[in-house]
Structures are given as C-alpha cells and as structure tokens.
Amino acid sequence: MKNSVLVIGSVAFDDVKTPFGERQNALGGSAIFFSMAASHFTNVRIVGVAGKDYPEEAIKMLCNHNIDTHGLEIADGNTFRWGGVYHEDINRRDTLYTDLNVFADFKPVIPREYRQTPFLFLGNIQPSLQLEVLEQIEDPKYIALDTMNLWINTALDDLLKVIQKVDLLIINDSELTLLTKKTNLLAGLEKLHMMGPQHIIIKKGEHGAFLSYNTELFYSPAFPVKQATDPTGAGDSFAGGLMGYLTTCKEIDFTALKKALVYGCVMGSFVVENFSTDGLTQLNQEQIESRFNALRNIVTI
C-alpha cells in the first residue's frame, strides 16, 4: 500500500501512577502509541508480540483505527508489563518493574504482505531485533529509528549498525549526549550526522524538538497543555504523528519534515493530557489541525 507505515515495537500493559491519578493494565508500548497516533494520518501495520492475556477489545480498537494487526503475534504467556511512578515534576519518573514476559523471546517476523511497506518505524527495542527487521524489509522508502539509553549503554555496536542504515534518527537530548559525549546541541548533531542519518530529531519533552536536516535546523515548541496527566507514550505518539504525516507527502524534503515534526508535537500533546492512549482514541482531524495551527501561531510574529 502506498500510503502506509510499518511499526515494530513493544506492546505492553502499563501500570502508571502520576500526581493526577493512576491506571492499572493500561494499553501501552511503543508500537501501540505509535500506531494510534499515526492512524490519524495513514494506514498502519503493526509488528509485535502480546500474550494470551491481551484483550480482544484492544485488538478491535486498533482495527477500528485502520491499524492492521496481522503482524501482531499472540504468544503463550503474559504481555510485557511496565510499572512506573511519575514525580510531582512530571518530567521525572521511577520505573517500578519491567516484566518482559512474552517480549523476552520475541523474534520479529515481517509478514510477506508487509515487506514492501514504504515507511518503516523501528520503535525502541533491542538493536539486534531492529537489524533483523531491516533484513526482512524490501526496498523501503524511508526508515526512522527510536532508541534509548539502555541500548546505548548495553548494545552500542548493534545500535551503531542500525543508525547507519536509517534516514531519520529520533532521540531525546540526554540520549544525544550519551551517544556523542557532547553536551552542546550543535556539536552533538555534527557527530551524529557522521554516524549515518541525514535527518535527526532531538526531542526535548516539554521544551519542544529540533530537526537537523543535513545540517539545517528547524525547531518547534511543544504544545502547552493545561495539564500533563501522564507523559507515558509521548515520544512514540510524537513519532507516530511525524511518520503518519510523512506518508502523505510527495517528497521527504525539509518542508515535509518540518511539518511532520509539528504534527509529532501535536500528537504528543494529545497523549499526555490523558492516561494511556485515551487522548488518541476520540480525536478528529479538526482538533489535530487546530493544534497544528496553534503551534504555528505561537512562533509567528
């Protein structure tokens, strides 16, 4: 399908506590947040693994959002589970537990009918699995990659191989420093471009995001929400909005990526206002465009 994006990532239950409430067994995982956000722009194909305990209604909800779940394996055992508590300063959190469960033995298999999907998002999972996915994909048009400090610290060789093969690397500012040993944004970006990707996005959470396109810079602030209830999934929803919008563009040029970044900020803002994926389920196009325009206006003189 021309207009489609394939995502590989985690499928999880989240047990989350924030200053504004708590939620048990919340639908979570990078592939789910990404898919729900991207589904407002494009057709999504999901590759991941859940356990026998994963609810029918969740699959139904994904299908209702134009998300193809044929690549979502249901394995014997329980679904990956993450538990965390957010601080009063909502940007800080403690992980209480990470139960990999069925995710521990996950071997991603890309269904034959998915292999020519033009857009690919490698969600934040082990770099060796990301490499296995890349080997199964045929003639991709545009590949984006997310990762995290855990893989920078424990699987750097594999990660560098993946980074070399992608068009767009999406990381946050602390990961930039960890990966490049540079605290300065420009110095870090320069080093990162030399590792491979032509396009880099540095997420700064509530402080917005930078795009480095070859070496030209673009920046968007985050949308100022009235209440950040639960930041879980913000980064994946950002990536979902970004990649979802990109699939609708004729060319992946600087302008397309700039707009995509703003749509990423928009989708990130919707998800943090509520627990789990709640902020993404009832959204309509008008609400999305309204925040896109608000984010443009806020920087316009």
Place this chain on the structure above:
Amino acid sequence: MKNSVLVIGSVAFDDVKTPFGERQNALGGSAIFFSMAASHFTNVRIVGVAGKDYPEEAIKMLCNHNIDTHGLEIADGNTFRWGGVYHEDINRRDTLYTDLNVFADFKPVIPREYRQTPFLFLGNIQPSLQLEVLEQIEDPKYIALDTMNLWINTALDDLLKVIQKVDLLIINDSELTLLTKKTNLLAGLEKLHMMGPQHIIIKKGEHGAFLSYNTELFYSPAFPVKQATDPTGAGDSFAGGLMGYLTTCKEIDFTALKKALVYGCVMGSFVVENFSTDGLTQLNQEQIESRFNALRNIVTI
C-alpha cells in the same frame, strides 16, 4: 530623552569558573549586563553603586557604549563581588560567595534628570529598593521587573507590591512555580496575571522563552550557540535586548513585544559565548540582525 531606558540593578565583580575556563574580577552585575545589551538599541541610564575599587576603564567602556553613568554612585568600600562555579552541565552552578560590600547599604537615588525616563527596568535587587525607585520615577511609560527565588522566599510582601505596579514581569520557569505554586505553565501564567502584570515573560534558559500578552502566547527558542562558555548575565542581557528594542517601538503592542523577546534571545546568546560582557562589547548591528533572522528562520516552515 524619548529613546531611553533607565536600569537599576547590581554592579559587581564576578569570579567565575566554567568547564571552559575561568575569569577573576570580571565586570558583572545585572545593571551592567543589561546596560551593555540595551546600549545596542538605545540610550541607557544606569543607577547603581560600585566601590572605590571599580576601575576607571569600566566606566569609560560604559560611556563609550552610550551609557549614562551619572547615576552610578561610587561609595567608600569594595564593589559587590560574586563567585561561582558552573558544572559540566552548564545550566547548573554553585555560588561560592556573595560579598555585598557597598551594595549592603545601597539606597537608590534617581538623579533629577533621570526621573522622566520613559522606560524603566527594575533589575534583580531587593523589592523594597525597587519600590523606592518606583516612588522617584515620574510618569513612566513602561516598567519591567526582574526578580529571583531569594526575594520570593524572603520578601514576598514587598515583591507582590512591586509586581502589582509593573507592566512586564520577567522571571524564569522555576521562579514561576515558586511564586504561583503551579508547575503547569498555563496555570502559573493565569495566576501571575491576576497579580498585576499584563505582560509576562517566562525565561527557560537554553530552552527559549514564552511571552504571555494578556493571555495570548508567543514563544521563541534560544539561539543555539556552538559553545556556551559562561551563562552569567544571560538573563540580564536578555532583558537589555528586550527593553532596548522596545524603546524604539511606537507602540508596545503584541508585535513589538514578540520582536523584543526575540532580540532578548539574541543578546542572551551573544553574552553566553564569552566570559563577562565580552560578547557584547564588539557587536555590530549586522550581527544582531543576522541572529534575529536566524531565530525567525529556525521556526519557519
């Protein structure tokens, strides 16, 4: 004079150590950084106190930059001195000492010929002194106020009186939280507007700055510098660029304040690249406009 701004603030020697070097007896203080930045836009009048040890060449440098120093009192004793060390993460610093010296007994007296200056910047000093200045000023057109956590914690009553009387309050994001008990930007701004000021600027350091104009929002990122050598004075230089530009505007409307905020970010970026006021002494208009345009381009799709 129509095109002029009066600043009241500290005049100091700074002993600064950063990951990129150190400097003893550096010219510092809020009034000095503000004046040097504003002088690139307008005539500046400075009210403050220095000691007998304050060098002739410093006064000469200020005069060379169109800064009227008749309000700068030279008192018996030593100049205010601040010593600090910046961390590897340049956004964090430890104060080693704060020797008030002649600043301890400072009673600001506004020279008669300064009293009708249209623009007034109340730099970060004791709120009771800021109140004394307000009583001596005649028919000001526009008043801006800076403050800090120390005064929020120790002189809140006086500070609230000052806040009520100013047009523009400039504080950083942690001070917003401390003053309003709100961690959310929008909630904090709402509460702050109710305390008096129609215009509020929230500085977020390397993460840029928000302007709340009656409740409309504008945002500019900080200019991404290749090396932040010494952040001392960034906030005061920001205020200097902002107020300096405002004095050149026919009306203080939303558009004027938006541009002023960007000029503030520009002047802040020049000062952090070097120790002390070094980044502000050799600047020309072309360099300032170039960064202004760069900051506009970085957010333009």
